[in-house]
Amino acid sequence: SGAVQDQNLLDKTTKQDSPQQKGRPQLDTNPPKGTRDFYPQDMRLRTWLFDHWRAVAKSFGFSEYDAPVLESEALYVRKAGEEVTTQLYNFVDKGDRAVALRPEMTPSLARMVMAQKGGLPMPLKWYSIPQCWRYERMTRGRRREHFQWNMDVWGVAGPEAEAELMAAMVTFFENVGLTAEDVGIKVNSRLVIGEVLDSLGIPEEKFAVTCVLVDKLEKVPIEAIQGDLEELGLDRSVVEKLLDVLTNKSLDALKGTLGEDSQAVKELSQFMTLCEAYNIQNWILFDASVVRGLAYYTGIVFEAFDRRGELRAIAGGGRYDKLLETFGGVQTPAAGFGFGDAVIVELLKERDVLPSFESTGVDTVVFAMNQDLYAPAVGVASVLRKAGQSVDVVLEGKKLKWVFKHADRIGAKYCVVVGADEYLNGEVAIKDLSGGAQKSVKIDDLSNWVSDEQ
Numbered sequence: 001s002g003a004v005q006d007q008n009l010l011d012k013t014t015k016q017d018s019p020q021q022k023g024r025p026q027l028d029t030n031p032p033k034g035t036r037d038f039y040p041q042d043m044r045l046r047t048w049l050f051d052h053w054r055a056v057a058k059s060f061g062f063s064e065y066d067a068p069v070l071e072s073e074a075l076y077v078r079k080a081g082e083e084v085t086t087q088l089y090n091f092v093d094k095g096d097r098a099v100a101l102r103p104e105m106t107p108s109l110a111r112m113v114m115a116q117k118g119g120l121p122m123p124l125k126w127y128s129i130p131q132c133w134r135y136e137r138m139t140r141g142r143r144r145e146h147f148q149w150n151m152d153v154w155g156v157a158g159p160e161a162e163a164e165l166m167a168a169m170v171t172f173f174e175n176v177g178l179t180a181e182d183v184g185i186k187v188n189s190r191l192v193i194g195e196v197l198d199s200l201g202i203p204e205e206k207f208a209v210t211c212v213l214v215d216k217l218e219k220v221p222i223e224a225i226q227g228d229l230e231e232l233g234l235d236r237s238v239v240e241k242l243l244d245v246l247t248n249k250s251l252d253a254l255k256g257t258l259g260e261d262s263q264a265v266k267e268l269s270q271f272m273t274l275c276e277a278y279n280i281q282n283w284i285l286f287d288a289s290v291v292r293g294l295a296y297y298t299g300i301v302f303e304a305f306d307r308r309g310e311l312r313a314i315a316g317g318g319r320y321d322k323l324l325e326t327f328g329g330v331q332t333p334a335a336g337f338g339f340g341d342a343v344i345v346e347l348l349k350e351r352d353v354l355p356s357f358e359s360t361g362v363d364t365v366v367f368a369m370n371q372d373l374y375a376p377a378v379g380v381a382s383v384l385r386k387a388g389q390s391v392d393v394v395l396e397g398k399k400l401k402w403v404f405k406h407a408d409r410i411g412a413k414y415c416v417v418v419g420a421d422e423y424l425n426g427e428v429a430i431k432d433l434s435g436g437a438q439k440s441v442k443i444d445d446l447s448n449w450v451s452d453e454q
């Protein structure tokens with residue numbers, strides 16, 4: 001099941017299947033392996049998260065875009081051994097086309113930009129919240145889908161783009177009640193690796209694969225990828241030198257290693273200065289060991305993490321100036337990040353800053369005391385809805401006890417009962433479910449009642 005389902009606020013009792021129908025094999029009611037259903041309560045949490053993502057994107061002047069979940073497999077064929085391309089959810093369709101469910105959004109974005117052949121006014125500040133897929137052997141029981149907030153800036157070569165993206169990410173964290181004590185953002189630049197490889201005479205074409213291998217070194221012992229390193233022609237001394245540089249924990253130390261003229265150091269220093277301009281420096285820390293696992297990053301890279309170190313990365317991103325070139329397009333500077341829906345929910349739950357999602361958001365339940373009063377009751381519901389309320393009409397005959405229990409269960413604030421005597425006086429009875437007070441209100445005054453209650 002998925003992370004939101006893992007965090008599911010619903011009772012985790014096992015699903016009691018209905019009694020077996022005679023002779024019919026029962027449908028497996030679970031969603032496909034590694035995927036999640038979003039029941040209404042789960043959907044309210046997801047909508048709350050997406051609404052926060054959208055609000056920050058809007059506040060930073062980003063425009064929403066979308067692309068098909070299904071893409072040509074060719075978008076993801078990169079020879080760098082990245083996890084995201086080795087776990088493609090791919091197949092050959094009935095037209096014999098090699099296709100895949102997108103594992104990330106950036107290639108689709110690059111395809112859309114390239115399709116406009118330079119006709120898009122730059123810079124672009126675009127965002128999307130795509131569901132992304134991977135086919136991972138379920139040995140690790142991990143999810144095969146997640147929703148990932150993507151924010152990208154195209155057409156800006158300087159670290160102003162990365163700083164704006166960082167500020168947007170920090171704004172989201174602050175808006176949901178997290179602080180710089182809860183979350184940090186490690187920042188580095190792949191130019192560091194580039195400058196080290198240059199100094200050791202390693203050719204440029206080995207840069208991307210080396211970065212992916214170095215990223216893997218963060219997770220597995222060197223022996224696990226020794227073969228890949230040797231195949232790449234990186235002997236032990238090169239790897240040791242790389243690892244030594246990646247242990248730098250300060251820009252000054254890095255300057256000592258790479259020298260005064262290091263482009264990496266200059267760019268990172270300029271980026272840090274911009275972060276101070278946004279007053280987000282408390283969230284940011286330089287960490288030369290951060291490389292990220294995507295082959296196409298070319299400059300500054302960053303990764304948001306929980307300071308207690310209990311969870312996987314919350315979000316990540318960086319500069320990818322050459323992606324269009326690898327698609328045969330014109331090189332265009334770009335930077336962006338991806339922010340998954342799973343780890344953040346785990347963190348918010350653990351920090352106990354998630355709101356309750358029990359209530360359905362219905363303001364008022366409307367109930368007709370008998371069938372003859374049903375038509376007047378829906379008329380009352382229409383008045384309340386036109387006045388802006390969310391109204392749940394009880395659609396069939398029920399006992400009043402059931403109605404009040406139902407209204408309480410869905411978190412309604414009021415219950416409007418259309419009874420024979422009151423209706424004859426052009427009135428309805430309104431019960432305030434929080435305080436229990438009940439009063440009669442003229443049907444003609446209901447709009448005023450709604451505005452008075454707001």
Ligand SMILES: OCc1cccc(Br)n1
Nearest residue numbers: 132133134143144145146
């Ligand atoms: O972040 C890597 C990734 C890609 C697609 C689906 C899932 Br779950 N995770």
